[in-house]
Structures are given as structure tokens and as C-alpha cells.
Amino acid sequence: MDDTKEYQLQIEKIREALGCDIIALALVQPAENLHVLKWQYASGNISEGLKKVVLQSGKGIAGGVFKLGKPLLVPDVKEFAAKDDLFNYPILRLENLKSIGATPLWHSGRVVGVLLGGFRDPHLMTPEKLQMLISMAKSGLSKLDGKELMWN
């Protein structure tokens, strides 16, 4: 599908621009898939295991950003999740990420997706990088599923 290629192309671009180890895009699945949230697109990922994970609302990185509708910055994963808590964040564990930033994608007053940028070393994700991620998302992912994304 063209849309798929387009998304993949866009996140590759964002990854290059930010110099991230990984960019992942989680989208709310259509009604026939019960509207679950999944990491559908990824660039720079080690394993495909990531895409199997079904995120429950409020759980994990995407779930949290999805529910709160606010960007999330984690400069150091070690301070964010305790050693025995890491399993709650499959993307951090599977991809061995040490610092991440994530932003919600809005459409008509609702969060429809989450864009994540991450590094495999701590303290590489900074507020400036997160801002860049947000603005790149604005220009690169202006349309999702043919729907205009809203930015405020």
C-alpha cells in the first residue's frame, strides 16, 4: 500500500534528521481490530517483536502518551523505570532503549497515534530533540489515514 510506504519513508526521514537509533509510530487500529494501539511502523528497530505488542490504554510508553495526550521525555530510562519495572515497557526492553521522547498525534480532538524517538544510550534525547521530533511530525506526518492531523 502506498500509505504504508509513505509512513515508512517519513519515519526513516525523521530518524535521519534527528540522528535517533529508532523511530516508531503507534497507530490506533481500525474498528475491525477493536481500536487497539500497536507499534505499526518502526525504523532502526532490532527486532520485529515490537510490532506484535498490543498496547493497552494507559499502559506502556504509547499507552501513557495516548491517555494523557502530552509529550513525554525520558532522558534516562534507568531513572524512569526501576529494574523490576522495565517489563512494563516492552519497547524499551525489546529495543534496549536508554533515552526516549514521544509525542501524541491528534485528530479531531482525539489522540490517534504516538510517535517515539529513542536512543540506545542515556541522555541523548533532549528537550530540543523532542521539539524537533514534534515539528518533524507536524510537517512529515500531516496526514494519517487520509485524515488531517491537528496541531495546537
Next chain:
Amino acid sequence: MELISDKKDQLIDLMLKMYENSTEAIFFFTSDGQTISMNPAAEKIMDVHALDQLKKGAENALCNVCRGYTSESDLITCKDCYFTSSNHEDFSSFQVFLETAGKGVIPYAATFHVIDAEKGTRVFILRDLSIQFETQTKLQQNTMMKNIIKAQENERKRISRELHDSVAQELLSAVVDLRALKYMTDDKAVLKKTNESTATLIRLMDDIRNLSLELRPAALDDLGLEAAFRSHFKRLEESYGLSIDFKSTIERNRYENEVETVLYRICQEAVFNAIKYAYVETIQVNLFEEGNILQLIVKDQGAGFIHGGIPIGTGLGLYGMNERAELVLGNVAVSSEIGEGTTVHLRVPLEEKRGMAK
């Protein structure tokens, strides 16, 4: 007459031996409270100062170590002291607390009574209760733990059913109502909004179903172990992005309800431990019957841990697994080595009466 005298000698001999070798502490006191004699067991529990005072026959020498006795109104009291009270009948069996050499304050079962009415000689016998108390406390803890597990399971079942059968059902009705709106209006804006609301409600319904499943899967009660395990593992794989290699060769569909619950909970705990601490991508779970024993093995090739080391978590999980297994006369063996992985092996004996529940 000789026979009687023989018997008496024998009795004296026995009494002396008992006095020398008994583990009970025995004291003899005169009517005015002076020590006549005390046996080795009694000397052993007294510290040097108290022993000295007692041997000297000092006044109130026993008060050096006695911390009081248990009366009807107090656990430890000196009121109406057994030693000085005139009513000796009351003290044929009571509990007294003594400060002992090396062991601190210990409860003793005591008896204090007159053995020679003419002279007023009294005997004071003490039996250490601390071991019995420990046994009792352990027994109490065990019973309590088991009751708590049962109560928790029942309560979970109730809430889980309530969520699944009533809350989720009501939500479904709301979704159906919302869907019916499309036959009532052509207003695009309204329909769009309702579609979004429907999506939110469906997601909420899903959350509630998940909650209900986490509390206690209905599949466990309705379909049995294998089905419950399969859906549980599927959910875990989806939630945590790892794979669980589940093999089952059990032939019976159903086991006694209690057995099923214990197996499910222990497996849940063991697999969750592996997810949390082993840092692995695959976990093996085997369920089989062998020699009329239902067995479950949860195995990972992960980080492993040291038995008796400082736990990363609460350290209660392994303890809880054992407690649960004991509920159905089973046992849990956990073997682990750093860098090699961990294996949890549960065995539950199957009796004939524990045959098919359905």
C-alpha cells in the same frame, strides 16, 4: 514390709533422677520464701547474680528474674503475686515470665504449690513454653495465610464475574444503542462523533474485560486449565512482546477446582517472575501428568538468581507459591543458577476422589 521399702527406694531413686535430669526447672522453697534447693535445669536458666541471691536464700530473690505472671486481667502482672499470696490453690497451673540467662524474657508454664503442709514447703516447677509458642505461631500463620489465599480467590472471582457479567454487558448495550443512531439520523457530524464515542466505549469495554481476566479468568472456571493457560499466555505475549512455549499433554479436561486454581496461580506467578527478572525472549511451560501426579514446569534460560540472596522484589512470591501448593498437598521446587536460568517445578498429587470434576 520389705517390698514396700523396695518400692520406696525405687521411687526415691526415680525422684532424684528426675530432679537431676529433668528439662523442667524445679525449685523448693520454705514457707517464708527461702530457697531450699534447685535442680540443674533451674540453675541453667538463672544468671549469675540471681543464682547467687537464690542460693543465699535472700528475700524476694525470685523477683530478680520474675517479670510477672498472667492473670485473668493482665498478660504480665505482679498483682496478687503467686509467691506471697496466701491462696495457693490458685497457682497449680499458670503462665509466668522469667528473665533467663541468654534468652531474654521467656514464658513458662508454672506450678507452685505446697508439698509439705506441716512445714509449709513449696515446690515451683517451670516448663519452657517458647518452643510450643513458636510452633503455635507458625501454625496460626499458616492457617491464616491459607485462609487469606482462599478469601482473596473468592473475592477476585466475585469482582471478576461482576465486571464481566454486569459492567461489560451494560457497556455493550450502550454500544448497541449508539450504533442504532445511524438509522435515526443522516447528520454526518453527529454520526462521526458517535463513531468516535463507540470506539472509546469499545476500548473501555476491552479494558474492563482485561481487568476481569487479570483478576480471575472465567475460562479457568468454565473451560479448564489448558484453555485458561492458552488465553493467558496469548495475552502475555501481546502485552510484553515475548513468546511462551506452552506444551500440554494432560488428558483430562477438568481437575478439582482447587487444584486448577493453585496450578494457574503458581504458573502465573512463575511466568511473571520470568518476565520481570529473567530478561528472556522465550519461556517454556510444560503441563503433564506422571505417576498420578499433575506436574507443571516453568523454565527460562535467563538471568537466574541465588537462593537466599537479597530479592529484587518483595521476596514473597516464592513463599506464596509454596503456601498455595500446600493447599492441595503439592510442592514447589525452584532451582536457579546465575546466568543459567530458572526452573520452577510444581507437583500436585491426584487422588481418585480428585478425578474429573465434570
